[in-house]
Amino acid sequence: MTDAFIQFDKVSKSFGPITVVDDLDLSIGKGEFVSMLGPSGSGKTTLLMMLAGFEKPTSGEISVDAKRVDGLPPYKRNMGVVFQNYALFPHMTVAENVAFPLKMRGVSRSQIVERVKKALDMVQLGAFQGRKPIQLSGGQQQRVALARALVFEPEVVLMDEPLGALDKKLREQMQLDIRDIHRRLGLTIVFVTHDQTEALTMSDRIAIFNHGKIEQIGTPGQIYDSPRTQFVAEFIGETNLLTGKVQSAREGVLGVLLASGASIEVNAPLPATVGDEVKVSIRPERIDINSEATGGNRLKATVADIVYHGDHLQVRVQSQGKDLMIKAHRKSSPLNIGDEVVASFSPDHCWMVS
Structure with a gap:
């Protein structure tokens, strides 16, 4: 990306002998929603904390709008931060919690009242100004934390697993709410999560982290349909991984x-020649059972297990x-364990990974 708003340039972070972020480059555009996704310990939260100013890079540079920020304290970076644990002040009301960043910046009382009301209306909590955090549900507390992060109109909003403590239904609603706020306000959002579905739902781009490096960004x-590596294919969504040797190209x-x-047969985005050992990724939903379509790849198989998932059946088959x-x-034809079937998939729907 040439017009980067946020730029990490060869950023590393070590804690003693352990390197958590390793010589990492990353560019984020203005108004973009980028999710950093990866397993625990992969470096995604540490990178976010360096951007926020709570951690300092061991080496490298961090810039926002072409200005270096890695030497600035957090309060001079004009970034809103939302944490998983909400970090609300229990002795303050909802309005006082949201007003806190404005008071720290010396905003006038009249402006504070106006901007707090606007921020709470934005997250649909205008009627809850006088309540204490303990009187709110988890989802409402998370909305207050979001309002507090937005009230001073920051350039960037950073979110560290903000929805991890919510139940499934509420988490899905908050995902849509945050995405809507992002679009309406044109915010630049950097979002850390370990939830693959969350990243797929909300993001303009996803950066997949592994051992302090970005394995793939897109x-x-x-990311889902064209994983470059076995790690990405297996980490986000589900996949079938087949190994083999190139016979023809x-x-x-x-x-x-x-x-x-x-x-x-496999479409080959990566260079390969006859005799090479290769790995092929195929998503479970890309495989048909007993399809009448001709052409493509067809493997004889035996149904080994069937699991009911409501909107679909998870079928495990054995092929050689x-x-x-x-x-x-x-709505597909009824299946039973032990049935002889044909599993078919297009060369366009399987992907060679490194």
Whole structure:
């Protein structure tokens, strides 16, 4: 990205002998919603804390709007921060909690009243100004924390697992609310999560972290449909991973002899030549069972297990000793354990990974 608003340039962070963020480059555009996704200990929260000013880089530079900020204290960075534990003051009312950043900045009383009301209306809590945090639900407390992060109109809003403590239904509603606020206000949001669905739902781009580095960054569609590495394919969503050897290569299509003995064709975004060992990723929903369509890859298989998931069936089949997980539509033909079936998928729907 050439017009970066937030720029990490060769940023590293070590705690003693342990390197948590390793020589990392990352550019984020103005108004962009970028999620940092990865397992615990992968460096995503540490990177966010360095951007917020709560941690200092061991090396490298961090810039916002072409100005270095890695030497500035947090209060001079004009960033709103929302944490998982809300971090509300229990002795203050909702209005006093939201007003706190404005008081610290010396904003006049009349402006504080006006801006607090606007911020609380934005998160649909205008009627709760006089309540204490203990009188609110978890979702309402999280909305107060969001209002407090937005009330001083920051350039950037940083969110560290902000929805992790909420139940599923409330978390999904808050995801939509935050996305709506992002679009309406044109905020630049950097969002840390370990929830793959959350990242796919909310983000313009997702950065997948692994051992202090970014394994892949791209749109949700790019990350999910075109994973570059085995780690990305297995970390976000579900996948079937097949191993084999290239038998033929022509016009961007590889013929692959699988370890199981079957042959398939794969579209090849990565360079490969005859004889190379390769790994192929196929999402469970990309595999059809007993499809009447001709062409593509077709593997004989036996149904080994069927699990009911409401909107779909999770079907495990065995093909020449290899398990494949399939998401089957409920309207497909009835299946029973032990049935002989054909699992089929297009070369366009399987992806070679490193």
